[in-house]
Amino acid sequence: MPTDRKRVDAVVLGAGAAGLAAARDLSQAGLRVTVIEARPRVGGRILTVHDPRSPVPIELGAEFVHGEAPETLAVARAAGLAVLELPDVHEVATRGRFRPMGDFWHMIERMNKDLAKRVSARGKDFPVSEYLESGRVSGPSKGMLRSFVEGFYAAIPERISAKSLAEEAEDGDDESQIEGKQFRIGNGNDALMKWLRDGLDPERCDVRLSTVAQSIRWKRGRVSVTCQGADGTELPGLTARTALTTLPIAVLKAGTLKFDPAMPAKQRALALLETGQIFKIVLRFREAFWEDADFLKERREPSRGDGVGKSVNFLHAPGTELPTWWTAAPVHAPILTGWVGGVAAENLLAEEPASRLERSLVALSEVLAVPRRELETQLEAWTSHDWRADPFARGAYSYIGVNGTAAPRALGRPVDGTLFFAGEATNGEQIGTVAGAIASGRRAAREILRVLQ
Numbered sequence: 209m210p211t212d213r214k215r216v217d218a219v220v221l222g223a224g225a226a227g228l229a230a231a232r233d234l235s236q237a238g239l240r241v242t243v244i245e246a247r248p249r250v251g252g253r254i255l256t257v258h259d260p261r262s263p264v265p266i267e268l269g270a271e272f273v274h275g276e277a278p279e280t281l282a283v284a285r286a287a288g289l290a291v292l293e294l295p296d297v298h299e300v301a302t303r304g305r306f307r308p309m310g311d312f313w314h315m316i317e318r319m320n321k322d323l324a325k326r327v328s329a330r331g332k333d334f335p336v337s338e339y340l341e342s343g344r345v346s347g348p349s350k351g352m353l354r355s356f357v358e359g360f361y362a363a364i365p366e367r368i369s370a371k372s373l374a375e376e377a378e379d380g381d382d383e384s385q386i387e388g389k390q391f392r393i394g395n396g397n398d399a400l401m402k403w404l405r406d407g408l409d410p411e412r413c414d415v416r417l418s419t420v421a422q423s424i425r426w427k428r429g430r431v432s433v434t435c436q437g438a439d440g441t442e443l444p445g446l447t448a449r450t451a452l453t454t455l456p457i458a459v460l461k462a463g464t465l466k467f468d469p470a471m472p473a474k475q476r477a478l479a480l481l482e483t484g485q486i487f488k489i490v491l492r493f494r495e496a497f498w499e500d501a502d503f504l505k506e507r508r509e510p511s512r513g514d515g516v517g518k519s520v521n522f523l524h525a526p527g528t529e530l531p532t533w534w535t536a537a538p539v540h541a542p543i544l545t546g547w548v549g550g551v552a553a554e555n556l557l558a559e560e561p562a563s564r565l566e567r568s569l570v571a572l573s574e575v576l577a578v579p580r581r582e583l584e585t586q587l588e589a590w591t592s593h594d595w596r597a598d599p600f601a602r603g604a605y606s607y608i609g610v611n612g613t614a615a616p617r618a619l620g621r622p623v624d625g626t627l628f629f630a631g632e633a634t635n636g637e638q639i640g641t642v643a644g645a646i647a648s649g650r651r652a653a654r655e656i657l658r659v660l661q
């Protein structure tokens with residue numbers, strides 16, 4: 209195996225939010241760093257498409273900044289990006305009738321608080337589905353909560369930990385992921401990644417794209433990494449004093465990156481974490497017909513106070529194949545995004561792309577009460593990315609499985625001052641988010657600096 213002569217201080221596997229944030233801090237602290245990235249681009253599960261025919265950047269992966277996520281907003285501020293606050297108009301759409309969701313967020317908060325009580329009474333964790341089926345919630349609330357758990361956490365209710373949601377109730381303040389404000393980066397989330405990458409000191413940091421890490425052989429103070437090109441050709445390996453792995457958990461679980469010696473403690477942590485699946489489709493129409501006053505008049509009750517006169521932002525239609533839709537608000541643009549998580553997402557992803565579009569149009573037709581043919585006539589373009597089939601993601605984002613609340617920390621714990629771990633799944637408080645990924649990368653950089661400086 210050809211090997212680089214130069215031993216760097218840290219090799220970072222993965223140039224997503226976590227890997228770039230870590231590499232930036234390490235190189236700025238004076239360490240020599242090599243970043244290994246399998247794709248021909250940085251950003252990982254941030255995938256922004258800049259199509260000149262679209263008035264806004266299209267996000268095929270991460271889109272929203274949830275709550276006052278300080279890690280993401282700090283990057284946006286430093287990079288001078290446009291941070292757009294969403295209008296927070298959530299409506300339930302039932303066959304073309306839109307009504308405000310009202311106290312939906314309180315319903316979620318109540319669920320989480322109730323879960324906290326039940327976890328404490330039982331003295332053990334259990335799947336959220338047991339709560340949903342326990343008779344404590346019924347009727348439309350039950351469907352709404354199930355749809356929320358599947359959509360927001362990308363989770364299968366039979367697998368997600370009740371304790372993990374209960375803990376959100378305990379830290380339920382303004383900074384909670386669920387409640388509070390939501391933002392979008394107007395320039396596109398790839399601008400966050402560009403800022404992180406631009407901060408890598410070129411004298412000390414080398415980013416190798418289209419380079420797939422195959423194995424890490426390690427002993428205290430020394431790692432050697434073997435790599436292949438995207439076409440399977442062998443590439444020079446490299447040696448370093450430390451390695452930071454930021455690969456998605458589904459990639460780690462698949463075992464395509466071999467650790468020698470193996471690490472059973474990491475395998476145990478991985479087994480308690482789940483990968484959520486999402487189907488997300490972005491439709492670009494000729495015009496934003498949902499902004500038309502007559503269109504809205506026919507669908508919103510004239511007497512209602514909440515939301516009347518405001519643009520449509522989120523439409524929720526539990527029970528339909530794509531139960532969540534949103535617009536580009538606050539920007540007026542002819543773009544609608546459809547979203548579903550959990551088992552329903554897996555079912556849609558099992559279809560051919562043409563069938564995914566067809567089923568999306570049927571669902572949207574039901575939500576808006578606009579004939580499917582009319583939608584097709586209006587449709588100019590559509591796009592979607594299959595994260596489940598993507599070999600370098602193998603899914604959308606992580607959630608905590610039953611009995612797994614300690615697993616993110618266990619996964620993130622350094623080994624022998626030599627192997628370090630970051631990525632959204634290692635951040636229990638902000639799991640499944642860009643903010644969580646950035647924070648984890650910065651945490652791992654501090655851990656490495658403590659050992660090497």
Ligand SMILES: Cc1cc2nc3c(=O)[nH]c(=O)nc-3n(C[C@H](O)[C@H](O)[C@H](O)COP(=O)(O)OP(=O)(O)OC[C@H]3O[C@@H](n4cnc5c(N)ncnc54)[C@H](O)[C@@H]3O)c2cc1C
Pocket residue numbers: 221222223224225226227244245246247250251252253254268269270271272273274419420421422454455456459465486488595599600601603604605630631632633639640641642643645
């Ligand atoms: C559809 C979708 C919607 C989302 N929406 C939101 C949202 O609205 N808000 C939010 O905050 N978050 C959202 N997320 C989650 C967010 O995108 C992730 O939590 C975050 O980007 C993860 O960053 P990361 O650095 O941990 O992992 P990644 O971004 O996955 O980075 C890991 C990197 O490792 C690379 N890699 C994999 N295998 C190898 C290998 N063998 N060798 C070298 N490199 C390898 C990958 O190519 C990747 O670049 C969404 C995700 C998806 C998929």
